[in-house]
Amino acid sequence: MNTLEDDLKAYYRSCRVFADPSVKAAVADLAADEWGKARAERGRLSGGDNPLFGNEAFGRRVTTYVAFVAGQARFMSVRSWLLQAAVVALVALVAWIDPFGTTGLFACLAGTAIAACGMPDVLASRMYGLVELERSCMFDARSVASARMVVLACANAVALFVLSCLIAGDGGTALTVVQIFAPYFITVGGCLAAARRMSALGALVASMAWASIVVAVAYVAAVKLPWVYELASWWIWAVVVVAAIAWALFEVRRWLSDTRISLGVLAFDSAYINR
Structure with missing residues (x-):
């Protein structure tokens, strides 16, 4: 070189x-x-000090960004959409075969899997060394990263809500929603924390490992502490999901900040340089 x-x-x-x-x-x-x-x-x-023209310009910028976000959906990997559909179908099938199983466990597995499915798209710019190029565009690397996250968040929310309705147990849909979103945000927070500290390829491996740990914890809890998934534990899940959301938002903010200014995210992964 x-x-x-x-x-x-x-x-x-x-x-x-x-x-x-x-x-x-x-x-x-x-x-x-x-x-x-x-x-x-x-x-x-x-519009300077004129609030009418200022609001019009703001609305134009919002419309432009929304169009940019919608355009990013066309560049997202089909693999992530197929994986999400497969997770929805698999969890729904398992819940249908075993209707007396632990609904909360199904919810945890689904939330974790859906979060892990989107990580390759979140790390795509770093993995292929495009961050520096994106920083020079009108919509810079931070805009690209945030747009991808918005697209994934919307798709994930739809998938998780559909799953919540399909596998809702005796505790009702509200409890299932909390049980499905808590591991989702925990997985997102852990994956982004790894992504900020490792190369893209290493972060991808670490993300899958973190998702596996979340799944393992959920399974052990279902076997050893079945009461955790009962209606009486609703307040526990509420606390966990609030903490998980706060952690995930913190990691998202740090990830977008690093994408905009950090030199660490400009490095190519050696696995892709040698191709």
């Missing part, structure tokens, strides 16, 4: 065309003029 870099530098140095300093200054002046015009145009569109 060092030899290739040196050869490229030498090549571009040999092909460099001499430019008159006055021409360079003229180009710089034109660029400054264009920047000033663009800034004035943005100020005009924002």
